[in-house]
Amino acid sequence: MPSEPLFWQRFDICGRDFVDAGKASISIKGILREIGIHPSLIRRAAIASYEAEMNVVLYARKGTMELRVTPKDIRVMVDDEGPGISDIELAMREGYSTASDEIREMGFGAGMGLSNIKKNADDFIIRSLVGKGTTLEITFRL
């Protein structure tokens, strides 16, 4: 049975909004710091959240990011309405990217995002439906 969350917060993410892009992850970082999570775990969670948030901003119309902290783990769940990913295995490969020149000018689209989320997480689940969207479940054990 899942543990009762000690803390829960949901953030809305707006696609193509480069002004606010990354703010939710910076909030998550602040929340985890206030809760008293170990700094190295905060850094991993912040990096994974930021990559996930930027993917929504860069590729989707909109999405939500939810932070849940339980006595056992930190969980970040991202749900977007976007184009979806047809080949997840390929998208997970380091260096593979479908980013436009505009995205690269913003400093993103290096093809490191999904693999970097996986690298920083203890558990990473990705589901995607082409034409509908993508959901991520990123878990960090405490």
Added chain:
Amino acid sequence: MKLEAVQRILNCQVITGHDKLDEEVGVGCGADLMSDVLAFIKPNALLLTGLTNVQSVRTAEIAEVKAIVYVRGKLPDKEAIDLAKEKGIVLLWTSLPMYESCGRLHECGLAGGSELEEGLRDAKRATLLATL
């Protein structure tokens, strides 16, 4: 390496964080793509980049970068400077290009991420370089 040494070696101008130049950075990272920064950078780093928008500072905040050097004479935009002031991140800029900036700092002993990972010391690095 102290930030004031970075400033001297690269002939930097200080954009914000004049009061923090006596602080140290432990490692350097040069990249223009922020996902590469997030994938490879170590904590307490100096980031050298040509990306001048607010995402350079947000990435720095997320990855615990202590200071950013904007290379090739590029200046960050106002949002980036405001966020850096708020988060206490030092911003410097130099007219030197990326390769020369990284090269000069490395030559003066600022390690790269892989060297930290492998625990290489300066003497060993010098030996390796001498064999090239």
